Amino acid sequence: MSYSMNAPVGFWEWPDVQILTAGERRIPAHSEVLASASPVLESMLDQPRKRGGEERVISILGVPCGAVDAFVRLxxxxxxxxxxxxxxEHGVHLLVLSHVYQVGRLKRACERALASGLTAESVVDLLVLARRCDAPWLHLRCMRVIAEDFAAVELTEAWRFLRDNDPWLELDILQSLRDAHLRQKRRRRKREEQRLYAELSEAMECLQHICTDGCTDVRPSRREAPPRDRAHCPNPTTCRGLQQLIRHLPACNRKKQQQQLGCTRCKRLWQLLRLHASICLHPDPCSVPLCSQFKRKMEQMKAKEEEDDKWGLLAKKVASARVMCHLARRNAVPVVLAEAELAD
Incomplete structure (x- = not known):
């Protein structure tokens, strides 16, 4: 039987290669097809023939005959x-053959097909196969399955065999799972931080809106006209929460504020006012209360920090100079004694 079903009629008429498989079975094939599909087979076919031999024979052993037959057909x-x-039936053997003979398209197809049928029972064996066959895509999918259901994978016979016979690979897998867990935690923390920053940005916008135009029940003290309705509010939910904090501040129990912890709601409003002053770009006077005072305080603190940095740098240089002078005096004493002895 020759595999010429996709070739033009009469183009490949006589197979010139015999593929020897397990069980002494021979599969006829054409050297042009094998050489064009696999660089490894091409190099094998380029070798000179044995003396007196007319037909080339390529041995593919170590896998079932059906797998070799499917490989040649593909x-x-x-x-x-x-x-x-x-x-x-032959997915694992086809992946091995495509890796050994460098058939890239078949290897990628085998990776996708094996990855689609991963289970807790088969994932460890396929992970080991992916590492040995340099199949990173399949390796990644196996690691994902192990990470998602490690409790079930840990109970399989394949994992117990791996733990007893290859502890280094077990350690590598566990380390990879730990790294993936840490990366997931970092991504989750980063998403939470981005969500918090977005909420604070909305709060700053609503605070500027409330202090400038007014919103429902709260409006600037200098405005006598009724505030704008909720239709013009950039974020009704955030505005409602800010208005509750603003109404709470004058009505808060001052004795509670003098305690060690203070009022958490008042602290939250003060933090929002300070954050606004840190990012405010409006010229003075700003419509947000205490914005100018916070700006001046931050400028004073910044000037004090710069002055402290200068004094710190000066102190370091003076201390260094004092050490150098001390070392110079210690070295100068033996020199003076030597000169005195020479003079005597």
């Missing part, structure tokens, strides 16, 4: 995509 196919039935 080399003749233009798509190199194995059917589902063949993948279920």
């Amino acid at each position: 080399l003749y196919s233009s798509r190199c995509v194995p059917p589902a039935a063949e993948m279920g």
